[in-house]
Amino acid sequence: MDYAKALVIVRSSSLEDITELCERIRNAPYSVLDIGSAYGIWPVNQLIEGTRLDGTFYVANEINPRITQAAIDRAVSKLDEDQLERIAFLTYDARELPESLNGLFDEITINYPWEEWSAMEEEYKGGDSFADYLAYNSKARNLFNLLKEGGVIRVTLHPGRTELSFLIMDNLRPGCRNAVSLLLPDHIDSEKGYHYQDEYGTPSISLSFYK
Numbered sequence: 001m002d003y004a005k006a007l008v009i010v011r012s013s014s015l016e017d018i019t020e021l022c023e024r025i026r027n028a029p030y031s032v033l034d035i036g037s038a039y040g041i042w043p044v045n046q047l048i049e050g051t052r053l054d055g056t057f058y059v060a061n062e063i064n065p066r067i068t069q070a071a072i073d074r075a076v077s078k079l080d081e082d083q084l085e086r087i088a089f090l091t092y093d094a095r096e097l098p099e100s101l102n103g104l105f106d107e108i109t110i111n112y113p114w115e116e117w118s119a120m121e122e123e124y125k126g127g128d129s130f131a132d133y134l135a136y137n138s139k140a141r142n143l144f145n146l147l148k149e150g151g152v153i154r155v156t157l158h159p160g161r162t163e164l165s166f167l168i169m170d171n172l173r174p175g176c177r178n179a180v181s182l183l184l185p186d187h188i189d190s191e192k193g194y195h196y197q198d199e200y201g202t203p204s205i206s207l208s209f210y211k
């Protein structure tokens with residue numbers, strides 16, 4: 001298996017690795033950080049479908065190294081060499097990302113489909129789940145530091161998580177210039193992109209926060 005093209009960064013990686021990652025992000029015409037990426041299904045699918053500008057660089061962030069490894073294996077099996085040069089895997093707690101990443105991203109995505117975030121996170125952290133962090137902790141507004149001016153944080157929530165969406169909206173809105181809450185026409189599934197509708201036709205919730 002050829003991992004050479006995909007940049008893999010874990011907590012113990014050297015400063016040079018982080019510097020190289022920053023360089024790659026800076027050189028890209030558009031950059032996306034996918035927080036809690038799990039098996040990397042969302043960014044890999046975006047790369048395949050070419051949903052953003054040509055040359056867009058994706059950083060798939062995940063707290064659990066076991067899941068990151070599975071995400072890398074999956075990406076290597078799905079992407080060609082050029083696409084693999086446009087994705088990096090970052091095993092970090094999203095609450096503690098290196099400050100050198102500040103100001104580098106056009107877009108941050110946080111996709112909530114399916115499982116509870118806390119379930120897989122539990123083995124690595126006690127205390128608040130990432131969902132609680134976004135909903136209640138004012139430090140969550142530090143995520144705006146990772147964005148360029150005018151950048152956007154997009155949170156996509158499973159249909160039915162209306163209460164969580166209100167809490168996230170209340171918590172993050174004070175940190176941004178403009179915020180938009182939408183019911184999407186479809187139920188979004190990371191793997192099936194925008195082409196999937198569940199049997200009840202329930203729409204996903206999309207929250208956008210503009211820096």
Ligand SMILES: C[S@@+](CC[C@H](N)C(=O)[O-])C[C@H]1O[C@@H](n2cnc3c(N)ncnc32)[C@H](O)[C@@H]1O
Pocket residue numbers: 035036037038039040041042061062063064067092093094095110111112113114115116117118120121129130190
């Ligand atoms: C429900 S899954 C996300 C699904 C994925 N975004 C998708 O759409 O396919 C939540 C993931 O977030 C990860 N996670 C939880 N807390 C995190 C944190 N503080 N930092 C980074 N990742 C975290 C979990 O390990 C889990 O893999």
